[in-house]
Amino acid sequence: MSWLNIDNKVYIVTGGSSGIGKAIVEALLEQNCIVVNADISEVEQNNKNYRFFKTDISFDEDIRNLVEFTIQNFKKIDGVVNNAGINIPRLLVDYKKEESEFELSSDIYDKIMNINLKGVYMLSQKCAKVFIKQGYGVVLNMSSESGLEGSEGQGCYAASKAALNSFTRSWAKELGKKNIRVVGVAPGILEETGLRTLAYEEALAYTRNKTVDDLRKGYSNTSTIPLSRSGKLSEVADLVMYLLSQRASYITGVTINIAGGKTRG
Template identity: 35%
Template sequence: MKLSGKIALITGGSNGIGKATAAKFVAEGAFVSIADMDDAHGSKTALELGPNCSYQHVDVRKSSDIDLWVKSVLATYGQIDILVNNAGIMRDQIMVKIKEDGTVIKLSEEEFERVIDINLKGVFLCAEAVAEVMIRQKSGVILNASSIVGLDGNFGQTNYVASKAGVVGMTKVWARELGKYGIRVNAIAPGYILTDMLAQVPADVLDKMAGKVPLRRLGKPKDIANVYCFLASDEAAYISGDVIRVDGGAVAGT
């Protein structure tokens, strides 16, 4: 098993990619603590995955929640080997649009801040809390959820793209700052993955998106979970500061 005996923390693990990653990590021998705000699905996931998975209510925007989470995992297991910063949201809106009747629609300051708070500040707060533990241990792996749109840009996603490009930047900074302690930091840039995040997209649009992917299908959560597992494992011992595209060959922003 690739993650035998490892202690892993996964944010946003109640659903989608985070849930698939928790399942993969448990199957590979890890003890997983998932953190989310969706308590119903979080508890259900932990129950489904058995005694090696637990759930804790954490809002990644709140350092007080994160501190409690890290303390409780340390109290139970005494170490933290892996953090997957997966929690994220999308609130799409063109920055400025002037309709034919003169109505102006803008991306609001609130929606900009909301996405940045969860997708960017949340990643920073969790990494900062866990890095302290990993520095003392002199080992660890931090994995961050970016997106192909964080690399390529995308129409109507100012806030989301800013957050995911920021995650790429932080990944490269932390790989430099933490490498000397034996801590590896990488990011995954998923393409279009079929989860609740794409639930708001109409079926015909999803079909068109799949048609533009060279592999002619949308991604599955386990396509991403498998790569998180590889990056978390010792097989990736010499990979740090990198962003791995997992997108079926797709190019965003066209």
């Protein structure tokens, strides 16, 4: 028996085709778990315990089908990792110009909130119904340090993560008596993932009055991080696996910051 003892447990991971989610999928497979990767874009994993289920987490019907698929195939769900998320930098007010594309619009607001927040509630609700019948389960929400600290040019994203932290606290209070834990993980600055597209960098640079080059130099400037480096995706995956396991059996209702000691974003 391994220390984590999560062999043969069944986990749904959203956004498991890239970045943090992919690292989580791979770490779980290494521990002999069964993993259903719910993502809009498909990625292969050469492992018999891996399934891809095409899912847009902002669509209720996709989520219903995902949960049905998992139960039909594996008869149970031990935990759900709400990892999928997007970030589109936008200012509240662009005082440099009128009619700016970099000002928050209701379309962008809806897009961010539908994926980062509404999708999480819809999937957690369906999984929690299964967990209640089973008598156990874990909901893990992927937050961000920005949800605790705020972030210039990323107010909508940071607000979606702060709201997620609040879901984590409230759902833990609602579901604790049913032996269901609800936990969050809030990474700070990490090695590069799919979130760092050119469109993202251009928008963030604009909102901070910097060039994309200056922004890129900032990635290696770790002076605000006490551990003086960015985090590895595998370090986030390690924390996720611990929280999913019974080793974390008395932890619920909290969002754990994993940011190398950085506290101001």
